[in-house]
Amino acid sequence: MQILVVGAGVVGLAIARAAALASHDVTVAEATGGIGNGVSSRNSEVIHAGIYYPTGSLRARHCTRGRRMLYEFCATHGVGRNKCGKLIVATDTAELAKVEALLTQGLKNGVEGLELIGGNAARALEAELSCIGALLSPESGIIDSHGFMLALWGELEDCGGMIAFETPVEHLTLAGSQWQVQFGGRDAGTVAFDAVVNAAGLGAQALAHRIEGYPPDKVPRLVLAKGNYFGFAGRPVFSRLIYPTPVDGGLGVHVTVDLAGRMRFGPDVEWIDEESYTVDPRRADSFYDRIRAYWPGLPAGSLVPDYCGIRPKLTGAGEPAADFMIAGPSAHGLPRLVNLFGIESPGLTSSLSLAQEVISYLVT
Numbered sequence: 330m331q332i333l334v335v336g337a338g339v340v341g342l343a344i345a346r347a348a349a350l351a352s353h354d355v356t357v358a359e360a361t362g363g364i365g366n367g368v369s370s371r372n373s374e375v376i377h378a379g380i381y382y383p384t385g386s387l388r389a390r391h392c393t394r395g396r397r398m399l400y401e402f403c404a405t406h407g408v409g410r411n412k413c414g415k416l417i418v419a420t421d422t423a424e425l426a427k428v429e430a431l432l433t434q435g436l437k438n439g440v441e442g443l444e445l446i447g448g449n450a451a452r453a454l455e456a457e458l459s460c461i462g463a464l465l466s467p468e469s470g471i472i473d474s475h476g477f478m479l480a481l482w483g484e485l486e487d488c489g490g491m492i493a494f495e496t497p498v499e500h501l502t503l504a505g506s507q508w509q510v511q512f513g514g515r516d517a518g519t520v521a522f523d524a525v526v527n528a529a530g531l532g533a534q535a536l537a538h539r540i541e542g543y544p545p546d547k548v549p550r551l552v553l554a555k556g557n558y559f560g561f562a563g564r565p566v567f568s569r570l571i572y573p574t575p576v577d578g579g580l581g582v583h584v585t586v587d588l589a590g591r592m593r594f595g596p597d598v599e600w601i602d603e604e605s606y607t608v609d610p611r612r613a614d615s616f617y618d619r620i621r622a623y624w625p626g627l628p629a630g631s632l633v634p635d636y637c638g639i640r641p642k643l644t645g646a647g648e649p650a651a652d653f654m655i656a657g658p659s660a661h662g663l664p665r666l667v668n669l670f671g672i673e674s675p676g677l678t679s680s681l682s683l684a685q686e687v688i689s690y691l692v693t
Contacts, residue, residue, distance in 0.1 A: 338369035341528035342481040347684035349488035371638025380435035395682035415469035415570035418460040524665035556596025565592035608634035643671035657690035
């Protein structure tokens with residue numbers, strides 16, 4: 330089967346690799362000049378355990394399963410990772426109740442090794458912490474996300490697949506048993522494929538509207554939630570991921586330590602109307618307040634603007650978080666077509682598991 334995957338982000342690459350490993354003829358169409366230039370290049374590189382998500386949801390199922398697959402993939406493909414663990418901290422009794430609820434949720438989701446510990450035990454692990462209790466998640470970690478994507482790309486090519494860069498998809502039409510795909514760019518033209526996967530991230534909804542015959546009411550709205558990160562101008566003081574209790578739209582301003590040992594904070598949630606990748610230095614003011622709730626020793630003037638990313642959300646401020654949306658043929662009535670909408674966090678962690686489900690929709 331000739332399969333087109335639109336988008337060379339981490340999810341698109343994982344899907345393309347899975348299809349190629351299953352002996353399909355795979356082409357990836359990427360509008361930019363490289364891999365992972367969208368959502369995938371602007372995340373926190375955290376490997377999530379699967380704690381937060383409603384039991385039975387796509388996010389819970391694919392995060393937990395995908396995390397196990399991801400650690401195994403890293404071990405067998407030489408991808409940098411560090412299972413450093415995470416502490417979700419409570420600074421008052423109200424937050425402690427939330428942390429206890431997260432423990433219950435995580436256990437329901439099958440997350441291994443979770444443990445509720447007191448403030449003294451948390452400080453024994455991370456001396457700079459200020460909290461009355463914490464949820465310890467030993468399965469959480471960090472990954473070299475670019476190295477992961479390079480490994481996916483390499484295996485895709487080893488299996489005969491290829492990526493066409495600077496090749497935007499302009500229109501899709503079902504003609505008989507095949508999809509006629511019109512490409513733009515330097516090598517503009519129309520090519521026939523047996524199946525198509527739309528993994529275009531922030532551009533997924535726009536692409537769905539360019540699929541002839543696709544029901545407009547089946548295309549969800551796109552809500553942009555910008556996440557800003559600030560670097561720490563000093564020596565790292567934490568060796569684990571440190572998370573506050575979740576907030577509306579995200580998991581709160583947390584501490585990550587990358588594989589080089591650099592410490593940074595983020596992301597926050599900034600609801601926006603159009604794409605923007607500039608970090609406003611003034612947002613540091615709110616970061617100091619949030620961080621000092623669990624790290625009172627944060628020095629003044631130590632936060633520097635780093636980078637930002639945009640979450641392709643399906644729901645907005647004050648609304649319940651939406652699940653991933655995998656729109657296969659049964660959802661829209663068109664054969665051998667899968668559209669992926671709202672693949673935000675934990676999309677990186679879930680990517681290998683998501684890929685297997687997507688391929689199953691194309692071959693049945």
